[in-house]
Amino acid sequence: MVLSxxxxxxxxxxxxxxxxxxxxxxxRTLGHNAGMNAMIELARHSKELGINYLTVYTLSTENLAxxxxxxxxxxxNLLRKYFSVYVKKLYxxxxxxxxxxxxxxxxxxxxxxLEDGEKNSPATxxxxxxxxxxxxxxxEIVRAVKALGACGxxxxxxxxxxYMYTAELPDPDLIIxxxxxxxxxxxxxWQAAYAELYFTPVLFPDFSCDEFDKALEEFAKRNRRFGGx
Numbered sequence: 001m002v003l004s005x006x007x008x009x010x011x012x013x014x015x016x017x018x019x020x021x022x023x024x025x026x027x028r029t030l031g032h033n034a035g036m037n038a039m040i041e042l043a044r045h046s047k048e049l050g051i052n053y054l055t056v057y058t059l060s061t062e063n064l065a066x067x068x069x070x071x072x073x074x075x076x077n078l079l080r081k082y083f084s085v086y087v088k089k090l091y092x093x094x095x096x097x098x099x100x101x102x103x104x105x106x107x108x109x110x111x112x113x114l115e116d117g118e119k120n121s122p123a124t125x126x127x128x129x130x131x132x133x134x135x136x137x138x139x140e141i142v143r144a145v146k147a148l149g150a151c152g153x154x155x156x157x158x159x160x161x162x163y164m165y166t167a168e169l170p171d172p173d174l175i176i177x178x179x180x181x182x183x184x185x186x187x188x189x190w191q192a193a194y195a196e197l198y199f200t201p202v203l204f205p206d207f208s209c210d211e212f213d214k215a216l217e218e219f220a221k222r223n224r225r226f227g228g229x
Contacts, residue, residue: 016179016203029074096121101135137189
């Protein structure tokens with residue numbers, strides 16, 4: 001696919017796994033498994049296209065607080081599987097992994113897998129897959145403000161950005177949300193100031209590479225003025 005304009009950084013709100021499973025009279029955990037498979041394929045596709053950064057909303061702070069324990073355990077099992085097996089394939093393909101969010105409340109073995117996933121990533125890579133896990137945009141901003149205040153630095157946008165989880169990443173150019181909802185749901189609130197937004201009714205397990213390409217084609221048509229004329 002050749003486009004006149006390709007986003008450097010795409011944020012992805014992977015919504016609809018549970019509803020996908022419910023439509024098929026399946027447990028919600030199987031919907032999350034199907035969603036993980038879709039995410040793996042989209043990460044591969046993104047790298048092939050030349051997108052440099054893909055950030056996936058894996059587990060929000062609200063999800064961790066409000067989802068049933070069996071569903072959360074299913075998500076933790078998927079993280080165990082991904083970070084034990086699939087992440088090594090990313091390394092071999094010259095990609096790296098990053099995790100943003102407060103992972104301290106997660107099971108100890110999951111927390112270690114996530115930390116090792118970052119630590120063992122290649123030092124340099126042309127593609128970064130970032131997992132937002134127990135992540136919330138408001139909590140991130142509060143955390144950054146506290147850190148900035150503790151250092152005694154003058155408060156300004158540039159200084160605050162240095163204390164965000166995403167300090168080493170460019171802001172997203174495009175944020176995609178699947179599943180039919182039309183909101184950001186606390187995802188990258190600070191970073192999304194000038195992101196283009198794309199919403200689709202397609203439930204995430206059905207969000208194929210072709211559907212992803214539709215979002216990229218729409219992005220290429222947008223006129224990004226950043227406050228200019």
